[in-house]
Amino acid sequence: MASEPAPSASEYILHHLTYLQLDLSTGKIVVNSSGFWVLNLDSVFFSLLLAFIFIVLFGIAARRVTAGVPGKWQNFIEMCQHFVDSQVKDAYHHGARFVAPMAMVIFFWVFFMNFMDLLPVDLLPMIAGDMGVGHLRVVPSADPNVTLGMSITVFLIATVYSFVAKGVRGVGSEFLFHPFSANNTVVKLLLMPINFLLKCVEELAKPISLGLRLFGNMYAGEIIFVLLACFTLSAPSTLKNAIAVAMACLVLVLMVYFAVRGKIRPIRLLLPFVLFALVLFATVTGWGAPFAAAFWQIVLASGWALFHVLIISLQAYIFMVLSVVYMAMAADHH
Amino acid sequence: MSINATLLAQILVFGILIWFTMKFLWPPLMEAMEKRAKHIADGLAAAERARAELKDADARVAEEIRQARVQASQIIDAAQQQANQILDKARADAVAEIGRHKAMAEEEIASMAERARQQLRAQVGMLAVKGAEKIVEREIDANTHKQLLDELAAEI
Numbered sequence: 001m002a003s004e005p006a007p008s009a010s011e012y013i014l015h016h017l018t019y020l021q022l023d024l025s026t027g028k029i030v031v032n033s034s035g036f037w038v039l040n041l042d043s044v045f046f047s048l049l050l051a052f053i054f055i056v057l058f059g060i061a062a063r064r065v066t067a068g069v070p071g072k073w074q075n076f077i078e079m080c081q082h083f084v085d086s087q088v089k090d091a092y093h094h095g096a097r098f099v100a101p102m103a104m105v106i107f108f109w110v111f112f113m114n115f116m117d118l119l120p121v122d123l124l125p126m127i128a129g130d131m132g133v134g135h136l137r138v139v140p141s142a143d144p145n146v147t148l149g150m151s152i153t154v155f156l157i158a159t160v161y162s163f164v165a166k167g168v169r170g171v172g173s174e175f176l177f178h179p180f181s182a183n184n185t186v187v188k189l190l191l192m193p194i195n196f197l198l199k200c201v202e203e204l205a206k207p208i209s210l211g212l213r214l215f216g217n218m219y220a221g222e223i224i225f226v227l228l229a230c231f232t233l234s235a236p237s238t239l240k241n242a243i244a245v246a247m248a249c250l251v252l253v254l255m256v257y258f259a260v261r262g263k264i265r266p267i268r269l270l271l272p273f274v275l276f277a278l279v280l281f282a283t284v285t286g287w288g289a290p291f292a293a294a295f296w297q298i299v300l301a302s303g304w305a306l307f308h309v310l311i312i313s314l315q316a317y318i319f320m321v322l323s324v325v326y327m328a329m330a331a332d333h334h
Numbered sequence: 335m336s337i338n339a340t341l342l343a344q345i346l347v348f349g350i351l352i353w354f355t356m357k358f359l360w361p362p363l364m365e366a367m368e369k370r371a372k373h374i375a376d377g378l379a380a381a382e383r384a385r386a387e388l389k390d391a392d393a394r395v396a397e398e399i400r401q402a403r404v405q406a407s408q409i410i411d412a413a414q415q416q417a418n419q420i421l422d423k424a425r426a427d428a429v430a431e432i433g434r435h436k437a438m439a440e441e442e443i444a445s446m447a448e449r450a451r452q453q454l455r456a457q458v459g460m461l462a463v464k465g466a467e468k469i470v471e472r473e474i475d476a477n478t479h480k481q482l483l484d485e486l487a488a489e490i
Binding site: 021024033034035036037040043047048051055058059061062063065067070074077078081082085097098101104105109143145148149150152156157 | 369
C-alpha cells in the first residue's frame with residue numbers, strides 16, 4: 001500500500017462501496033456486475049460467519065444446559081433468551097412455536113451484522129487486500145440483498161402462517177372485504193377490487209419497508225465512517241504522519257485526563273482549552289495538517305461510533321419486534 | 335444497489351438458521367428455565383406450607399400446654415382439698431380420743447375417790463371409836479356402840 005499513490009476521496013469511497021462479487025454463470029470474480037446470477041461473496045461470507053458465531057454462542061449454552069444452578073455463560077444466554085421471549089410474549093399471543101426462535105435469530109444475527117460497522121472501516125479490507133482480495137464490504141446488513149432477503153423470508157413465513165391460522169376463507173375475506181366493508185351485496189362487489197389493491201399494497205409494503213429501513217440505517221452509518229476516514233486519506237503513510245497520529249492521540253488523552261482528573265485547578269480548567277486552541281490553530285493554518293486531520297478523525301469517528309452503538313441495537317430490535325408483530329397480524333382474525 | 339442471487343442465498347441461510355434455532359437452540363434453554371422456575375415455585379410453596387404447619391404445631395403445643403396447666407392446677411386443688419379433709423378428720427379423731435381418755439380417767443378418778451372416801455369413812459369411824467375408848471376408858475364396849483359409830487361414819 002505504501003508504494004501506491006494515495007487514492008482520491010471519491011475513489012476511496014467507491015472502493016469501499018464495491019462488493020466482492022462472484023459471477024455464478026462463469027464462476028469468475030467480477031466487479032460491479034448488474035446481472036442477477038451474481039453472488040456478493042463478502043456479504044454471504046460475513047453473514048454465514050456471524051450466523052456460525054451465533055450458533056456457537058448459543059450452542060455452548062444449549063449443550064451444557066442445566067435446570068439447576070446455571071453457569072455464568074448459561075446465565076448470560078438465558079438472560080438474552082428471556083429478553084427475546086418477553087418481547088415476543090408482549091406482541092404475539094398465539095401458539096406458534098417458531099415465532100420466538102425466529103425473533104431470537106433476527107435480533108442477534110442482525111445485531112452481529114450491524115456490529116461489523118463498528119470495526120475500523122479499513123481493518124478487514126486492508127487485511128483482505130494484502131491477501132489479494134480487491135474489494136470487501138464487511139457489513140452484511142448494509143447490503144440490500146441481505147436485509148431484503150431476511151424481510152422477504154419473514155413475509156413468506158407470515159403469509160404461509162396466515163393461511164394456516166385463518167384458512168383460505170379468512171385470508172380471502174381479508175383481501176376482499178377490508179378495509180372498506182358494506183352490507184349491500186352490489187356495493188360489496190364494487191369494493192372488492194379496491195380492497196384487494198389496497199391490501200396488496202399494504203402487504204407488499206411490509207417486507208420492503210422492513211428490509212430497506214435496516215439497509216438504509218446501516219448503509220448511512222457505513223458511509224459516514226468512510227467519509228470520516230477521508231480526513232487522513234491524502235496523508236501518505238510515512239514516519240512523520242505516524243508521529244502526527246500518535247500526537248493527536250496523546251493530545252486527546254491529555255485533554256480528557258486534565259478535564260476529568262487534573263489536580264491543580266487552573267491547569268485542569270485551562271489545559272483542555274489550550275490544547276483545543278492548538279488543534280484549531282493547526283487546522284486553520286494548515287500547520288501540522290496530518291496532526292489536525294488525525295485529531296478530527298479520531299474525535300468524530302469515536303463520536304459517531306458511540307451514537308452508532310445505539311443505532312445498531314435499535315435497528316436489530318426494531319427488525320425483531322416488527323417481524324413478531326407481522327406474525328401476530330398474520331394470526332389475528334378480523 | 336442491485337438485487338442479485340445474494341438475496342436467495344440469504345433467504346436460504348435465514349430459513350435454515352431459524353429451523354436450526356427452533357430445533358436445537360431454543361428448546362433446551364427454555365425447558366431448563368421453565369423447569370427451574372417450577373422448581374423455585376415448588377420450593378417456595380413447600381416453604382410456605384412448612385411455615386403454616388409450623389404455625390399449626392405451635393398453636394397445638396400452646397393449647398396442650400394450657401390444658402396441662404389447667405389439669406395440674408386441678409390436681410393441686412384436689413390434693414389440697416384431700417389434705418385438708420385428712421387433716422380435719424385426724425383432728426376430729428384426736429379430739430374424740432382425747433374425750434374418751436378423759437372420760438375414762440374421770441371415771442377412774444371418781445371410783446378411786448369413792449373407794450378412798452369409803453376407806454376414809456371406815457378409818458374415821460375406827461378413829462372415833464378409838465378416841466371414844468380413850469375418852470371413856472373401857473367403859474364403853476365397842477360392840478355395844480357399833481351401831482352408833484356406823485351411823486356416825488355414814489354421816490361423815
